[in-house]
Amino acid sequence: MVADGDFPLNEVNRRTREALPLGAAPFTQQIFANGEFIENALAYLTSEGGLIMARNKEVSIRPLDPVRVERERSWWQGLNLLVPVLLVVALGVGHAFWRKRKYARFSKPPEA
Numbered sequence: 001m002v003a004d005g006d007f008p009l010n011e012v013n014r015r016t017r018e019a020l021p022l023g024a025a026p027f028t029q030q031i032f033a034n035g036e037f038i039e040n041a042l043a044y045l046t047s048e049g050g051l052i053m054a055r056n057k058e059v060s061i062r063p064l065d066p067v068r069v070e071r072e073r074s075w076w077q078g079l080n081l082l083v084p085v086l087l088v089v090a091l092g093v094g095h096a097f098w099r100k101r102k103y104a105r106f107s108k109p110p111e112a
Contacts, residue, residue, distance in 0.1 A: 008038050 010019040023034030
């Protein structure tokens with residue numbers, strides 16, 4: 001899994017303005033296997049066997065039981081309505097309690 005589009009980019013040496021090898025970390029002086037990973041990913045994506053297997057996948061639809069859906073509809077609607085509201089209220093009360101406890105020492109008048 002690649003989470004960033006900058007993954008296959010080369011870093012540039014700021015002094016010489018030359019491109020560093022793929023996967024080089026300029027500050028730690030380490031070289032990671034980004035190049036090998038990209039080569040393997042491209043080989044996997046362009047292989048005939050992989051494309052044929054991807055085209056031949058079948059998706060099976062598993063419908064819900066209509067009787068059970070009708071029987072449990074109110075329960076799930078109530079749960080989905082009340083749980084988020086109760087969670088927000090509980091977090092608000094907890095936060096107010098925490099703030100009251102934290103700042104209570106500052107609100108007392110100084111003793112004479």
